[in-house]
Amino acid sequence: MAMDSKPPSTSPLDFRSLVRFATGRVLVLVVALCVLVQLFRGLWWIINLYLIAPPFDPLRHLPGPDASRLSNHFNEVMDPERTPQTHEDWIKRFGKTFRYHGFGAHDYRLMTFDLRALSYVLNSQTFERPWQTRRLLSQLLGQGVFAMEGEKHRIQRRIMAPAFTSNALKDLAPVMFQKVAEELRDRWLPMVDDGQRSKWDFIIAELQEQQPTKDEAGIECLEKSANKGAIIDITHWVLRATLDVIGLTGFDYAFRALETETEEVYLAYRILFHSVENGPDFKRIAELFFPIIEKLLPDEGLRRRNAALKIIKRKGEEIIKSKKQALLARIATPKDIWDKDILSLLIKANLSEDPSTRLSDSELLDQISTFLFAGSDTTNVAISWALYCLALNPEVQTRLREEFATCHADSSSRTGYVDALDSLPFLDAVVRETLRFAPPAHGTIRVAMKDEVIPLSEPIMLRTNEFAREVHIRKGSYVHIPIEGLNYSKDIWGEDALVFRPDRWFSLSANATHHPGLANVMSFTFGPHACIGWRFSLLEMKVFLAALLPHFVFAPAAEIRKYNTIVTRPYVKDRLGSGSALPLRVSRYNA
Numbered sequence: 001m002a003m004d005s006k007p008p009s010t011s012p013l014d015f016r017s018l019v020r021f022a023t024g025r026v027l028v029l030v031v032a033l034c035v036l037v038q039l040f041r042g043l044w045w046i047i048n049l050y051l052i053a054p055p056f057d058p059l060r061h062l063p064g065p066d067a068s069r070l071s072n073h074f075n076e077v078m079d080p081e082r083t084p085q086t087h088e089d090w091i092k093r094f095g096k097t098f099r100y101h102g103f104g105a106h107d108y109r110l111m112t113f114d115l116r117a118l119s120y121v122l123n124s125q126t127f128e129r130p131w132q133t134r135r136l137l138s139q140l141l142g143q144g145v146f147a148m149e150g151e152k153h154r155i156q157r158r159i160m161a162p163a164f165t166s167n168a169l170k171d172l173a174p175v176m177f178q179k180v181a182e183e184l185r186d187r188w189l190p191m192v193d194d195g196q197r198s199k200w201d202f203i204i205a206e207l208q209e210q211q212p213t214k215d216e217a218g219i220e221c222l223e224k225s226a227n228k229g230a231i232i233d234i235t236h237w238v239l240r241a242t243l244d245v246i247g248l249t250g251f252d253y254a255f256r257a258l259e260t261e262t263e264e265v266y267l268a269y270r271i272l273f274h275s276v277e278n279g280p281d282f283k284r285i286a287e288l289f290f291p292i293i294e295k296l297l298p299d300e301g302l303r304r305r306n307a308a309l310k311i312i313k314r315k316g317e318e319i320i321k322s323k324k325q326a327l328l329a330r331i332a333t334p335k336d337i338w339d340k341d342i343l344s345l346l347i348k349a350n351l352s353e354d355p356s357t358r359l360s361d362s363e364l365l366d367q368i369s370t371f372l373f374a375g376s377d378t379t380n381v382a383i384s385w386a387l388y389c390l391a392l393n394p395e396v397q398t399r400l401r402e403e404f405a406t407c408h409a410d411s412s413s414r415t416g417y418v419d420a421l422d423s424l425p426f427l428d429a430v431v432r433e434t435l436r437f438a439p440p441a442h443g444t445i446r447v448a449m450k451d452e453v454i455p456l457s458e459p460i461m462l463r464t465n466e467f468a469r470e471v472h473i474r475k476g477s478y479v480h481i482p483i484e485g486l487n488y489s490k491d492i493w494g495e496d497a498l499v500f501r502p503d504r505w506f507s508l509s510a511n512a513t514h515h516p517g518l519a520n521v522m523s524f525t526f527g528p529h530a531c532i533g534w535r536f537s538l539l540e541m542k543v544f545l546a547a548l549l550p551h552f553v554f555a556p557a558a559e560i561r562k563y564n565t566i567v568t569r570p571y572v573k574d575r576l577g578s579g580s581a582l583p584l585r586v587s588r589y590n591a
């Protein structure tokens, strides 16, 4: 339709039309200008990102693998099936500090295995978690400690620290960890005795028909234990147990996940776990950068996730309310173990009169989500990998079982149970070796908040053929901290770093003894954002192994591969679509 652009004539009535006409024109002009400005900004952003900024990025001088304009190294640095080989190759070719490419040739990212550089980055206020990581986590967990930086983060850590001291954990262990671990054992005993069959029996039979396993150790174990016991999906059961543990120890809340899988908060968490298990697809990644997509194009997965979050929020509010009342009513009584559980500490901070340490109701709720998630998913994976490593190493399994037979807790002492477990050197070695060999978090990222210079312990040769003792990095650049790569570093762990060998913990090299990582490994990182729950996890792993190993023998049932979806999870090879699973053949141990 043709537009009439002739201005109307000027009678009083026409004057109003003229004003309307002019206003309309001005509005169109303003909108067009705004669109133009935005287009120009977008264009400038793209030109700057791809053409102007890269030639001035100081990281371009670093050695490292090259990528073409649109390719990237994400698979090389994030796929745990490839990273050990990639890291080894890159360290050989480029040294301990190099750069790789993120979203294309323009995107230089620093990766370093130099412990001095890492200490600098992880301890410095200049390097924060990138907003993309924080947004991803806050979509699931709200504004908990994971999403915080600066002063607010420091205060939240200080509030929660007393819940994670060795003493506080010693009180919780026998009551909660042990109780749940023994319940898991009691659930498995009849399954194993009756040779109960699950969907994994059929899937594995099908896989073996298609492709018999070639792994000699696997074949040997399979033959020895064939048709004994039951095939149990370890991750499925251990996640139920670890959710029960963190529910009871952290929040005095019984999911009863081991007993029955019907409790609504448990089911809501399963939906959340499921939403991360299969890794983010293209739409989820796009939503991270442009949250408006979520609103414009909601999908079934998003609706399920939001419904689950609503249930968690409602239940969380109920838990907080009843715990607040109980705490206020008990304030006059002598302190008991609940004074130091996570929720009591959070509620005390919520009730605090000091505004600098007070947590708002919504912050309190978000912390609950954070701890339920961080405290169950990671330990589930850690305990599952421990049982997998033992299944592949029957001699280690036997030795550990023999050590448990020598362990007797002093039941008259408050800390007797934990002290007894802590006195078992081989158990400690197996737990640390599992965390080194199969770290639940494959890596982490920091972003420079301003231009910075990172010191190095060893000089590097730049592409300009000059030596450098420091790396210049500009605001907005990413630093990739390769947790698994550092756990496999031959410099620190020796030539057999890629082998699961708990005995290494009895003769550590100087580099490993002085390792800055918590528990001497990189798995919990270090610095102000390091894992607050590291002691909790070590103890939980020990308690579960102590409850299970004296009763069961674990053997491999299928070929397993690692896949990274927030944490490094086990999957059955060629059955990735079935979700994360670790089927092991579990049989009774008869002494």
Ligand code: HEM
Binding pocket: 129, 145, 146, 157, 246, 370, 371, 374, 375, 376, 378, 379, 382, 439, 440, 441, 444, 445, 523, 524, 525, 528, 529, 530, 531, 532, 533, 534, 536, 537
């Ligand atoms: C084997 C089990 C675990 C592993 C491997 C693990 C690993 C990690 C890692 C690597 C980080 C730091 C990430 C970074 O630097 O960007 C972290 C942070 C954190 N972890 Fe763990 N974690 C485990 C268990 C737990 C448990 C049991 C809890 C709580 C009960 C917990 C709570 C947290 C919290 C709250 C943070 C954020 C700390 C902060 O930002 O200040 N984790 N964890």
